[in-house]
Amino acid sequence: MPQFIALIYEPATARISPDNPQFASYMQAYNEFGAVAGHAIRGGAALDVPQHATTIHVEGGREGRVVMTDGPFAEGKEFLGGFYILEAEDLDAAVALARHIPAAWRDGGRVEIRPSMPGM
């Protein structure tokens, strides 16, 4: 059966942190989606806010040097081409893995690294 990835976009103001009392009702709607589509869900993750993102690019091809910038990737002509969920001890370890993703070292490509949402 073909697989489809659903990417979730929400306004920055919509995000509620897990220690907010309204968090339960925020999540309730997602749980309801889970009940409807659970038979088809093969994976997924909640992401932390874009302010906690780091964008990397390997300058000078595959063996080049990693250039990090603070913040999310600002889309231009590039498009979101896929994603991996990586398990790593800390940001340095995550970058050490993500630098090998071809989009990180091929011309014009970037990889944005975002922690998963805390408490989930």
Add this chain to the structure above:
Amino acid sequence: MIEETIRVEGGRVLATLTRLTGSLDRAEDALGDAVLVALERWPVEGVPRNPAAWLTTVARRKALDHLRREAQRDDREALAVHELAVHELADASDEPLPWGVVEDDLLRLVFTCCHPALAPSARVALALRLLCGLTTEEIARAFLEPSATIGQRIARAKAKIAAAGIPYRVPEAADLPERLDAVLAVVYVLFTTGHHSPMGDALQRVDLAREAIRLARLLVELLPHEPECVGLLALLLSAHARSHGRVDELGQPRLLADADRSRWDRDAITEAVTLTGQALRAGSPGPYQLQAAISCLHSVAPSVAATDWPQIVLLYDLLLARLPTLAVRVNRAVAVAEVDGPAAGLALLDALRDERGAQTWHLFHAVRADLLRRVGAKVQAAEAYRQALACEPNAVDRRFLEVRLGEVG
């Protein structure tokens, strides 16, 4: 005096507490609690012989109390997260930590503040806050930015360190050279902020400059064969060696020409010269090594007239090829003025008038004013001194510029 001791020792104590508590926020809270106790008890009991060890012990107990209280309230998952920190805190000894351990903690904190995943503008602010204990207000004044902006920048950087999993450790050997640029830049800015206050009442803040030198020394110990590291230490030592007598009895800055060179720190200059030679022999002269070489030529010269200006111009040419900034160009123009006369220096400065930042930088106008004065263009010199004053330099520079303006105006 007590506040001063706390500020000087604070960075080191915070670094150790961050390791013990596993969190920058918890470490800052605990240090804050310990400082309150110190401010209450030290005036009565006297400052302890080892203030850093005292503060660490009190802060460690405060952090432990706090974590235990939190654990009682929290669910079991949170308790598991805290368990490690509780063990670290409870097992730590009250004895002063050996020097090497403190230094390692400090290096970890330096690399955390300078992590490339943090915005460059946030790194320096964070380092000044955490390593040198400057208040948000002081940092804001140093950067001529609103206090709220600096506060936000620091808060954001701290939140990202915690949320994005920025590690609290010195990077692997393979990653060190990559990370070094950011670290060297921060230590350099810490020093310049102390060596020549961008604003405020004093020309210099010696404690900040000394802390920067200590950090540069640690970096050389970590990477003894990295020429830029050695170059930075040499540069800071040479510049700081000339800090005695930079302000005269009337609070006026003493120009290099009027400096009492017998008051300069000869041991530091000798060390700076040795280190510069050692670094340059590696054959890859980077910006810090070249600036160190220039600084050393000033430090070893018997007078301004007997300074090797042609060699300094040559070094600025090399520096310009690697670091084509406004500051380097202005400094090069000063050196050219000494070799080829003030008119030659002026021609170079006038070509920089439209460069970004030139018009709002007091030193650009001050240097131009001095060269105009020397070619006898009094009216233009007065105008340039006024422009320099309009840039609101620190109080000492301001007084100097006012005196000069009075002479030509």
